[in-house]
Amino acid sequence: MRLFAATIATESNTFSPLPTSLDAYKESVFLRPGEHPEETPRMCTAPLWVARRRAQADGFTLIEGSCFAASPAGTTNRADYEFMRDEILGQLRAALPVDGVLLGLHGAMVAHGYDDVEGDVVARVRALVGPTCVIGVELDLHCHLTVKRVIGADIVVLYKEFPHTDVVERAEDMLAIVLKTIRGQVKPVMSLYDCRQIGSYPTTLPLMRAFVDRMKAMEGSSGILSISIGHCFPYGDVPELGGRILVMTDGDKARADALSSEIGQEFISMRGKTAPQYHGVDEGISAGLAVEGHPVVLADPADNAGGGAPTDNTTILRRLIARDVPNAALGPIWDPIAVRLCFAAGLGATFPLRFGGKIGPASGLPIDAEVTVTGLKRDCWQSFGPTQVPLGDCAAVRIGGVEVVLITKRSQALGLELFSNLGIHPHTKKLVVVKSTNHFMAAFGPIAKQVLYIESDGPLSRDYAKIPYKKVQRPIWPLDEVTTPRLIV
Numbered sequence: 001m002r003l004f005a006a007t008i009a010t011e012s013n014t015f016s017p018l019p020t021s022l023d024a025y026k027e028s029v030f031l032r033p034g035e036h037p038e039e040t041p042r043m044c045t046a047p048l049w050v051a052r053r054r055a056q057a058d059g060f061t062l063i064e065g066s067c068f069a070a071s072p073a074g075t076t077n078r079a080d081y082e083f084m085r086d087e088i089l090g091q092l093r094a095a096l097p098v099d100g101v102l103l104g105l106h107g108a109m110v111a112h113g114y115d116d117v118e119g120d121v122v123a124r125v126r127a128l129v130g131p132t133c134v135i136g137v138e139l140d141l142h143c144h145l146t147v148k149r150v151i152g153a154d155i156v157v158l159y160k161e162f163p164h165t166d167v168v169e170r171a172e173d174m175l176a177i178v179l180k181t182i183r184g185q186v187k188p189v190m191s192l193y194d195c196r197q198i199g200s201y202p203t204t205l206p207l208m209r210a211f212v213d214r215m216k217a218m219e220g221s222s223g224i225l226s227i228s229i230g231h232c233f234p235y236g237d238v239p240e241l242g243g244r245i246l247v248m249t250d251g252d253k254a255r256a257d258a259l260s261s262e263i264g265q266e267f268i269s270m271r272g273k274t275a276p277q278y279h280g281v282d283e284g285i286s287a288g289l290a291v292e293g294h295p296v297v298l299a300d301p302a303d304n305a306g307g308g309a310p311t312d313n314t315t316i317l318r319r320l321i322a323r324d325v326p327n328a329a330l331g332p333i334w335d336p337i338a339v340r341l342c343f344a345a346g347l348g349a350t351f352p353l354r355f356g357g358k359i360g361p362a363s364g365l366p367i368d369a370e371v372t373v374t375g376l377k378r379d380c381w382q383s384f385g386p387t388q389v390p391l392g393d394c395a396a397v398r399i400g401g402v403e404v405v406l407i408t409k410r411s412q413a414l415g416l417e418l419f420s421n422l423g424i425h426p427h428t429k430k431l432v433v434v435k436s437t438n439h440f441m442a443a444f445g446p447i448a449k450q451v452l453y454i455e456s457d458g459p460l461s462r463d464y465a466k467i468p469y470k471k472v473q474r475p476i477w478p479l480d481e482v483t484t485p486r487l488i489v
């Protein structure tokens, strides 16, 4: 048995002022066949990584293709996308014949000229391998679950957890179903239900937690192979943006249709009840200071690099400084030039620094302050579950009672190392402000006395009515009150 695996992935915020080119992939994941590290998967590469570890025991030969992934930002350059795609297709052509193809994709990638990158990849793979080869795909739950990709693939499995702590487990699920299909033990059929809604659904809150746990309990019995809840990615303006439910059964299309519709109706009934409460900037800071004990973690989801935001909005920081808040830390702010200036000034130096507030109107104005450099470290990393995320060269600066982490490689706050790399210990701080929507919860949730969410004026507003959509199919909730949810595959 011969399987081919590859990755091409990013999450494209089509409103972002930061274009994504080959440089962004080279900075994040740019691995040619055989170059993928042994220890841990990288962004969206779990299918290849899991297959490599299981090839011998499961009796197949793995042919590794390239893995390309970039941190979320704006739309990918067209020529760069086609270059990466065609490299992978060329490797696949050279590997033929294969029994199966494993694709580690994100699912919300947009390139200029391609609103549905993953649909394009899957369709071109299908054209090469023919109808009997088994195509398995793993996607982030923040994907556009388009009809084209669902019809083009045999098996599609999404992450179930947000924060995404189950990337490896879902790749294992996907591979297991691919192997059973090739061996003729199952015949997967998929149904897709379109809930016609935009929303945010952290699985750390009780309603979504119970919903996901129930889906998981259904899998593996009565012919149900897999259930995926597509949350949607609200900041990618493409026609098929929206929440969708995918059910895969063993040969029973009627059962898949009924179950995806039933789960879809339940997901619709949860509209408006799944997101946390958001505070205003000053109100959130005051609420944090009023909590007995520490640390209080304040999240700034509107400036989350993980959703394609620049991560240099200064609004919360400006208020912390103006209010002279003691014993606070904030991170990250992406500003490679400021990091360079801090290295030039040296550890312990006090000097006037302009930082943040550069990339677009939603970044706010830069901070001009007399800062003291309290930490400098080259080539930093932070952990996210089993994966290591690069931060590049980093600097910490102190302004009054506030310490700020400046980074070179744009990322959201994921691991405690973001701070501890530079000698800042989040456990000891009164307030820890993190730029992240919910992934920070994996590491910062356990140490937090309390977690509060602030709606800043960063680009990723939770108020979807503020987003200037042009392409998304209407009607869709909450932009429209009346919608027409339905089975679409």
Ligand SMILES: [Zn+2]
Pocket: 140, 141, 142, 164
């Ligand atoms: Zn995601």
